[in-house]
Amino acid sequence: xxxxxxxxxxxxxxxxxxxxxxxxxxxxxxxxxxxxxxxxxxxxxxxxxxxxxxxxxxxxxxxxxxxxxxxxxxxxxxxxxxxxxxxxxxxxxxxxxxxxxxxxxxxxxxxxxxxxxxxxxxxxxxxxxxxxxxxxxxxxxxxxxxxxxxxxx
Amino acid sequence: xxxxxxxxxxxxxxxxxxxxxxxxxxxxxxxxxxxxxxxxxxxxxxxxxxxxxxxxxxxxxxxxxxxxxxxxxxxxxxxxxxxxxxxxxxxxxxxxxxxxxxxxxxxxxxxxxxxxxxxxxxxxxxxxxxxxxxxxxxxxxxxxxxxxxxxxx
Numbered sequence: 001x002x003x004x005x006x007x008x009x010x011x012x013x014x015x016x017x018x019x020x021x022x023x024x025x026x027x028x029x030x031x032x033x034x035x036x037x038x039x040x041x042x043x044x045x046x047x048x049x050x051x052x053x054x055x056x057x058x059x060x061x062x063x064x065x066x067x068x069x070x071x072x073x074x075x076x077x078x079x080x081x082x083x084x085x086x087x088x089x090x091x092x093x094x095x096x097x098x099x100x101x102x103x104x105x106x107x108x109x110x111x112x113x114x115x116x117x118x119x120x121x122x123x124x125x126x127x128x129x130x131x132x133x134x135x136x137x138x139x140x141x142x143x144x145x146x147x148x149x150x151x152x153x
Numbered sequence: 154x155x156x157x158x159x160x161x162x163x164x165x166x167x168x169x170x171x172x173x174x175x176x177x178x179x180x181x182x183x184x185x186x187x188x189x190x191x192x193x194x195x196x197x198x199x200x201x202x203x204x205x206x207x208x209x210x211x212x213x214x215x216x217x218x219x220x221x222x223x224x225x226x227x228x229x230x231x232x233x234x235x236x237x238x239x240x241x242x243x244x245x246x247x248x249x250x251x252x253x254x255x256x257x258x259x260x261x262x263x264x265x266x267x268x269x270x271x272x273x274x275x276x277x278x279x280x281x282x283x284x285x286x287x288x289x290x291x292x293x294x295x296x297x298x299x300x301x302x303x304x305x306x
Contacts, residue, residue, distance in 0.1 A: 002245040002255060003230060003237050033220065037246025041218040041273035042195050046244065065194040067186065069222065069268050071242060077156060084156050089224060091199065091268070092155040093190025102155055115222050115244070119272050120194035 002037075006046065009036045017057065018140060018150035021130055027053030027106075033115075042119035049075060049106035049113075057130055058101035063123025066094040066116060068104075073112030075104040080128065086114075096120055101128025155190075159199065162189045170210065171293060171303035174283055180206030180259075186268075195272035202228060202259035202266075210283055211254035216276025219247040219269060221257075226265030228257040233281065239267075249273055254281025 009031040015022050027050035034043050049055060058078060070090045077084045077092055079102045086092060086104065094102055106112050126133040131142050140148040162184040168175050180203035187196050202208060211231060223243045230237045230245055232255045239245060239257065247255055259265050279286040284295050293301040 001234070001237070002232060002247055002253075003239065004244045004246055006244065033244060033246065034218075037220065037244075038248035038251075039218040039220060039246050041249065042220075042270065044220050044270070065187075065192040067190065067192060067195075067197050067270070069224070071222070071224070079155060081154070084154070086156065091157045091159060091186060091190075093157055093186065093192050094155055095191035096194065098191075100155075115268070117195065117197070117220070117270050 004033060004037055006031060009033070011048070014153045016140070016151050016153040018132075018148050021057055021132065024054040025056060027051070028055055042117055044115065044117045046071075046115050047113065048111050049104065050111050051106055051109050053106050055104040055114075055116075057132070058103045058128040059125055059134075060094070060099050060101050060128070061096055061118075061120070061123055061125040063096050063136075064118050064120035064125075065096050066118045068092050068114050068116040071113045071115060073106070073110055074108050075106045075112045075114070077102060077104055096123070099126070101126070157186060157190055159184060162186070164201070167306050169293070169304050169306040171285075171301050174210055174285065177207040178209060180204070181208055195270055197268065197270045199224075199268050200266065201264050202257065203264050204259055204262050206259050208257035208267075208269075210285070211256045211281040212278055212287075213247070213252050213254050213281070214249055214271075214273070214276055214278040216249050216289075217271050217273035217278075218249050219271045221245050221267050221269040224266045224268060226259070226263055227261050228259045228265045228267070230255060230257055249276070252279070254279070
């Protein structure tokens with residue numbers, strides 16, 4: 001049925017990031033909504049960040065748009081120009097190809113939750129604060145192209 | 154900047170529905186988020202339904218997926234199989250091509266708000282309860298193809 005049974009969707013904290021970049025996202029728990037809902041035209045996840053967790057390494061996508069809406073709690077949206085507080089009801093949009101890396105950081109003392117949507121052709125992109133990028137075919141490399149032993153999930 | 158200034162985005166109740174089908178959506182107020190955020194890979198709207206308002210006539214899309222998350226208040230999700238109550242935090246998904254018409258109806262006594270995302274190639278679709286369909290090029294017709302003097306907005 002259209003209403004998703006969220007409790008029936010596995011909540012995971014999987015990441016493909018190689019060590020030590022995986023540490024910051026250990027407290028990022030997410031449910032993949034699109035497969036559960038039968039959607040194929042875009043991706044969507046319901047994400048919980050425990051206190052201290054990051055949503056990802058700070059990154060941007062070459063060919064995918066992203067949109068998120070905060071549902072509960074608060075988090076810091078970090079980007080090149082600085083930090084912005086996001087509270088429940090706030091919406092943020094990240095157009096493809098804009099090389100302004102972003103992520104959310106839960107600096108508060110309680111969990112926060114948001115829904116994030118991503119759409120567009122699978123593409124590469126890069127990380128702003130570490131020597132790593134991601135390729136359209138799901139690999140991680142250093143910025144000079146040296147392969148890293150890691151696969152995006 | 155990525156955080157959208159929601160107050161700066163016009164909230165409208167425009168509809169292209171011909172009379173009398175436009176009456177049920179007069180209390181549907183929405184902000185188009187994708188243009189404001191510079192996104193082109195999918196559409197997104199923040200919608201407020203005043204008490205009594207419908208999100209749309211009950212419909213389905215041939216080629217577009219839809220996903221919504223309730224942010225505040227509650228509404229009835231109506232589909233072929235009956236009604237389901239949606240409350241804040243609930244998520245519903247509508248895969249393209251599933252001919253199970255859906256809409257939200259605010260039967261409560263206070264406004265509700267939700268975020269809805271739609272993605273996929275512009276496509277046609279149809280309305281479950283009235284003699285009308287919509288075409289991929291933005292027209293409304295009767296189900297026998299007779300044109301109606303109305304244009305989708």
